[in-house]
Amino acid sequence: MTAAIQRPNEQQRNTIADFVRDRAAALDRGETDIRTDLVRIGELGLLENGLGGECLDDMAAVIDDIAAESLTVGFSLWAQRMALEYVDRAPQPLRSRYRDDLASxxxxxxxxxxxxxxxxxxLGELPLLAERTTDGFTVSGPIHWASNVFPDSLIVFPARTAEGGRIVAVVRADTPGVHINESPELLALGATSSTSLKFDAVRIPAADVLTDELADFCSSIRPTFLLLQTSFCVGIARAALAEAATRLHGLGEQFTGEHELLSTQYESLRERLYRYAADPTTATAADLIRLRLDGSLVAVAATRLEATLRGGAGYASASATNRRFREAAFLPIQSPSEGQLRWELSQYE
Structure with missing residues (x-):
């Protein structure tokens, strides 16, 4: 039986924030990767909060705090937490094999x-095709982009069957037939081991199928998916606005109005995030899409303003300002991209 989950206290959150802050520059330089951070987060028992999506405010706060120190870690933590979310909803035999190791x-x-x-x-067909076998499936096709892709990772993926079915399954990254492409050089977030993959007749036993009801499953996890993505947008926006606020003097005074407007937008974003996270059932699909879109827009604008106010010092690649500016550039293209979010939101208007 899983032990009762404890709400993260201030000391735990401060401990992990300090830990991430101390490693952020080395992560950005590619001298280490996020696995060390994920283990420390797991040791503190911070990954399990809000499993099942009933109340996500504690988990949102952890990701918020961490992303304020490093969006790289905040983003990888989101990916880890979502993989745990999926497995936690799996049939008991699959759940018992992977859940505790993911949570740690x-x-x-x-x-x-x-x-x-x-x-x-x-907006598109599923790229992975699953063909039935006597004891499960063989799966072939591409995964165009994923993060936390290490040789011993656990991948949660969707696939379509030739008969028109749609499944969600898990596979270890070192399984025969799983080909991990070399990670490209990125503007930032290189330590997240983000890349593409190809499956070549990968054997998936029936016991590794999480569900064959893709639509219902995605409907159940999407609030968590979007709320926790918004959490890391809020974290990096908060850090950028705080730094920008220290430079609203001299020539920087010309940007006071812009900072005030962004701060107002940020406060609205943060208030909605934590209100919805406390009870995700209160948010409509349109509310969540708009929240995630606003998160990306505010974070990008806040880091741009911070970089503008820092001037030449912020242009130096080793500065935290420069790192936040580069990290936030990923947010409009992260799935769901800004284009997808705008398109989806238009369907409700």
Missing amino acids: GRLVGVTAMAAALKHLAG
């Missing part, structure tokens, strides 16, 4: 579910 951070989780959410929005 010892097993790194890859969420490759973006294609499923895009597919269910009517």
Whole structure:
């Protein structure tokens, strides 16, 4: 039986924030990767809060705090937490094999579910094809982008069957037939081990199928998916606005109005995030899409303003300002991308 989950206290949150802050520059330089951070987060018992999506405010706060120190870690923590979320909803035999190792951070989780959410929005077919066998499936095709992809990671992915079915399954990254492409050089977030993959007749036993009801499953996890993504947008925006606020003097005074406007937008974003996270059932699909879109827009604008106010010092690649500016550049293209979010939101208007 799983032990009762304890709400993160201030000391735990401060401990992990300090830990991430101390490693942020080395992560950005590519001298280490996020596995060390995930293990420490797991050791503190911070990954399990809000499992099942009933109340996500504690988990949102942890990701918020961590992303304020490093969006790289905040983003990888989100991916880890989503992989845990999926497995926690799996049939008991699958759940018992992987859940505790994911919750501890010892097993790194890859969420490759973006294609499923895009597919269910009517924006494309699932790229992975699953062919039935006597004891499960063989799966072939590409995963165009995923993060936390290490040789011993656990990948959660969607696939379509030739008969028109749609499944969600898990596979270890070192399984025969799983080909991990070399990670490209990124503007930032290189330590997240983000890359593409190809499956070549990968054997998936029936016991590793999480569900064959893709639409219902994605409907159940999407609030968590979007709320926790918004959490890392809020974290990096908060850090950028705080730094920008220290430079609203001299020539920086010309940006006071812009800072005030962004701060107002940020406060609205933060208030909605924690209100919805406390009870996700109070948010409509449109509310969550708008929240995630606003999170990306505010974070990008806040880091741009911070970089403008820092001037030449912020242009130096080793500065925290520069790192936040580069990290936030990923948010408009992260799935669901700004284009997808705008398109989905237009369907409700």
